[in-house]
Amino acid sequence: AMTHPLWPEIDRVTREQLSYAQQDVDGGIWQLFAEEGEMKMYRRELEEDGLVVDPLKAVHQIRGASAHEMAHHFWSPDVRFEWETTLEQVTVLDRISEDTLLFLQLHKRVWPTAQRDALFWSHIREIPKSDPANCDAHDTWIVCNKSSEHPDAPNDGKCVRVDLTICFVCQTFIDPPVAEGESVSRDNLLTKITYCSVVNPGGWAPASVLRTVYKREYPKFLKRFTQYVIDKTADQPIAF
Numbered sequence: 348a349m350t351h352p353l354w355p356e357i358d359r360v361t362r363e364q365l366s367y368a369q370q371d372v373d374g375g376i377w378q379l380f381a382e383e384g385e386m387k388m389y390r391r392e393l394e395e396d397g398l399v400v401d402p403l404k405a406v407h408q409i410r411g412a413s414a415h416e417m418a419h420h421f422w423s424p425d426v427r428f429e430w431e432t433t434l435e436q437v438t439v440l441d442r443i444s445e446d447t448l449l450f451l452q453l454h455k456r457v458w459p460t461a462q463r464d465a466l467f468w469s470h471i472r473e474i475p476k477s478d479p480a481n482c483d484a485h486d487t488w489i490v491c492n493k494s495s496e497h498p499d500a501p502n503d504g505k506c507v508r509v510d511l512t513i514c515f516v517c518q519t520f521i522d523p524p525v526a527e528g529e530s531v532s533r534d535n536l537l538t539k540i541t542y543c544s545v546v547n548p549g550g551w552a553p554a555s556v557l558r559t560v561y562k563r564e565y566p567k568f569l570k571r572f573t574q575y576v577i578d579k580t581a582d583q584p585i586a587f
């Protein structure tokens with residue numbers, strides 16, 4: 348709840364990530380490295396202590412599912428294995444509040460690097476209409492994932508612990524607009540997605556291997572995840 352010791356960090360990082368996600372990808376610092384249909388993926392080449400950290404920013408837009416449906420399925424532990432293909436284990440170590448969970452994830456080993464795990468809080472929230480970040484969207488939702496500590500998951504050296512900060516921002520526009528009182532169909536839902544990630548691999552991994560994995564895994568993940576939500580919600584009433 349709001350009194351949890353992590354709450355001030357969760358609130359601050361979520362706000363910071365929302366504004367970071369909404370900054371335009373000007374061609375200057377961001378390098379377009381993948382483009383498929385409406386999905387565009389950018390990266391910045393960045394190394395910290397010789398480790399590839401390469402911030403990533405992806406923008407995508409889809410029809411047929413709402414911002415709430417996209418954000419909820421990205422956040423929910425129950426469906427993670429239905430779309431995430433790089434995981435071996437997912438554990439929810441703590442329920443910090445109704446909308447904030449503490450995850451421990453074991454990722455599949457990426458040869459020849461050591462196996463990685465990730466310990467992070469995951470917070471979901473709707474951005475109120477009054478917030479200028481919402482601009483003219485019907486609804487705006489954000490999921491923010493940030494590495495954290497936890498007594499039940501000490502960094503025991505069996506795995507290399509990555510350090511990650513991730514945000515998943517979704518905005519739904521009703522397009523074309525429908526008259527008051529008219530029902531909205533799924534075809535009218537135009538949802539814009541911005542996905543930002545900074546993953547420090549936490550220990551040595553060859554730059555060439557990481558950049559190859561990122562180039563392969565990120566486009567695959569965003570395409571697979573969005574299609575999964577569209578298919579899963581197709582015959583259900585729209586959840587805004």
Ligand SMILES: O=S(=O)(CCO)c1ccc(-c2ccc(C3CCCC3)c([C@H]3C[C@H]3c3ccccn3)c2)cc1
Nearest residue numbers: 433454457463492509513546548560561564565568
């Ligand atoms: O958006 S999320 O929160 C979704 C919840 O799962 C997320 C996404 C990605 C990661 C992650 C963690 C570790 C690695 C690497 C680093 C060295 C070896 C493993 C990678 C690199 C491999 C890249 C990658 C990109 C996309 C998906 C999976 N794999 C990514 C973690 C969480």
